[in-house]
Amino acid sequence: MKDLPSLIAPIVLGIVEGSTEFIPVSSTGHLILTERLIGYEGRQAGISDVVIQVGAILAICWLYRARLWSVVSGLSSDADARRFSRNVLVAFLPRSWSARWRMISSSAFRCTVSNCWSPLSSR
Template sequence: MSLLLTAGLLGIVEGLTEFLPVSSTGHLILAAKFFGYDDSQWAVFDIVIQLGAILAVVVHYWRTFWAVLQGLIRREPLAIRFLVNLLVAFIPAVVLGLIFKKKIDVLLESPMVVAWALLVGGVAILAIERVVKPGEYEGLGQLSTKKALGVGFMQCLAMIPGVSRSGATIMGALCMGINRATAAEFSFFLAIPTMLGATVLQLASHRHELMSGSSAVGVNEIAVGFVVSFVVALAVIKGFVAYVGRHGFTPFAIYRILAGAAAIYALSHMA
């Protein structure tokens, strides 16, 4: 498989899975294992294409961010609460991510951890869907700081590859009585500081590789992956909130269970 084709396929995987509750990191880890490419050579690529997904959120919700910026200038309470809630939810990932970075890096090397996390996470989503009653719609600026912090701690579960950042935040929000649409939007907004922070940290750890240009994956592959990730993620964001509002998260749970079970079987039979 050519490098450009691999870049395009990985861009599709990132764009499709980053904001769905199925784990983009987990899918990229499994892709490296099953398709046999050297994921260490694609480390910088995987980092940069996440920025494409982040850009998709900014583009889709630009009116919201513009309104918040104007509200902050005018010191409007809803705009201030929006920013405060976003920062409060972001803090747990920063603190715990720095504390457990080495252990997280070890987990990222285990496809079997991803497979089991997919399966168990799917079962958890099914259980939450059956037990939890959806709450009323609230904007991020209307949520209490306590709920925002709770969602932030739930996001930390995604440090285990395969758990899914969006899945952990959305399901955690539902358990706290937050409406499905609000939970999904909160997850999208929270992705921006979280993914930017993770990207900066990873770029810093790969700075020598970037400066030397030693990676086999070049600018062309990164550009293809970035653009594809952005376009696919933008399409996913546009349709996801409307879809879960009508159908819930059960289809994603079933997919996780099937994908996790298949991966466990395949990995256990690989030499």
């Protein structure tokens, strides 16, 4: 099962993603485990992951399209729509700040390590 053709592996991964998206398990985790199980790795696997995840996000948006439209159209007049939008934005803050912190701290650490160890490696 390690040599699935390039066209069959994304189909299998799509089925795994679709069957685990709406149950309380990590669909991305199952996607990664399935990739490893079938030996689907490399750049093409990464591209397939992105496409499958975008498809899952679009499916969720389609499923909740009426709710999303009512929120967007009611932002100026509906307090519930404004509260929902605020809560969604607040929910994204920890992730955005953690990503920024990780980027800043890794850059600072990389500079510190290169400054500290560069003279030693040239000796």
